Amino acid sequence: MNSMELTGGHRGVTRRRSLWSRLHIDPWLLSLLLVLMGSGLIVLxxxxxxDMQTVIAQLTRFGVALTVLFxxxxxSPATMLRWAPVAYGGTVLMLLAVEIMGDMGMGAQRWLVIPGVLRFQPSExxxxxxxxxxxxxxxxxxLPPRWRDLLVCAALIVVPIIMIARQPDLGTSxxxxxxxxxxxxxxxxSWRFIIVIAALVTAALPVLWLSMHQYQRQRVLTFLNPDTDPLGAGWNIIQSTTAIGSGGVxxxxxxxxTQSQLEFLPERHTDFIVAVLGEEFGLAGMWLVLxxxxxxxxxxxxxxxxxxxxxxxxxxxSIVLTFFIYVFVNVGMVSGILPIVGVPLPLVSFGGTSSVTLLIGFGILMSVHSHRRLLSR
Structure with a gap:
């Protein structure tokens, strides 16, 4: 009797595992993402x-994003490998289309619009x-890559970066x-390459400063000393740190x-949603999310x-580390340790294209792992 029960239990586990394997989904990662999105809806x-309409809109976007993830x-990764140049080239063409006929919003030209169907950011x-x-x-x-390969990679990085920065969108670039x-x-x-590249980037900082828009320079100066313009450029970061500090533990x-509900906090449902989290749930709530x-x-x-x-x-x-940078930059800018660059908190801040892009990335990650298991059998 016990032997049959054990066998039946083992078969049940096997069936569950084979189901996830057939779906090419990692249940642990999916569960963590669902908990994060659920927590984000509460804060949102x-x-x-x-505003329940905002929450429903975000929930709808999550539904679309999860469908795309599946x-x-x-x-298969082999298919992704073959189509990589097409995906890159097509996205560069869309960035070019943004520059020619992109839709304007909040002083930036970042969106492509399919009338009556879709409005999205190709930079995402x-x-x-x-x-x-x-x-x-x-x-x-x-591997490791040689100099000529690094030069090709540098060109592949620089071209879209310039196009995105011109929109302008410093955070996404x-x-x-x-x-x-x-x-x-x-x-x-190798460390030799890393040191040389770091030196070149450092040497290019003055050129970067001169190429920045005035409002982008002001953001850097405000980061260094927000109190120089407390009612203007420094308002966002002052209100944000006040909200986080007032939340206590x-x-x-x-x-x-109070900062969020009385609308002292700017962009509280997008870039500065961490400040709402800190004020209402305190340090403990922020730590749980982190x-x-x-x-x-x-x-x-x-x-x-x-x-x-x-x-x-x-x-x-790269997908996972970029996700980490998302979190680090958003939390850093809202808490005052980094300049404000307009990066949302992933899967918590209100946003459409960003959510879909992030979950596509995790879908790629799950594909890479699940197809590996299929190949190894």
């Missing part, structure tokens, strides 16, 4: 002024097309650059934040490390 309800997870898609292209290029060559640089670093770049309670992000990053890096080949490892690792 408060940050949006208890679809992308079915595509480059966060995936970039590591996809570089991973495909580097994985076909000797930073994330796209990181997604490409991470592929190069994970390819086994346990917070004021859900829907009880631990959740850490678990997602750890699980993601494990999946990437288990990839079948260098293409999968480079692509998966």
């Amino acid at each position: 309800y408060s940050a949006s002024g208890q 679809v992308i997870a079915q595509i 898609l480059m966060k995936l097309a970039m590591p996809l292209m570089l991973a495909a290029y580097i994985s076909r060559r000797e 930073l994330l796209v650059a990181c997604s490409g640089v991470f592929v190069i670093l994970l390819a086994g770049l 346990l917070g004021k309670g859900w829907l009880e934040g 631990v959740l992000y850490l678990l997602i990053v750890m699980r993601g890096m494990w999946l990437a490390n288990e990839a079948q080949d260098s293409f999968g490892r480079l692509l998966g690792g």
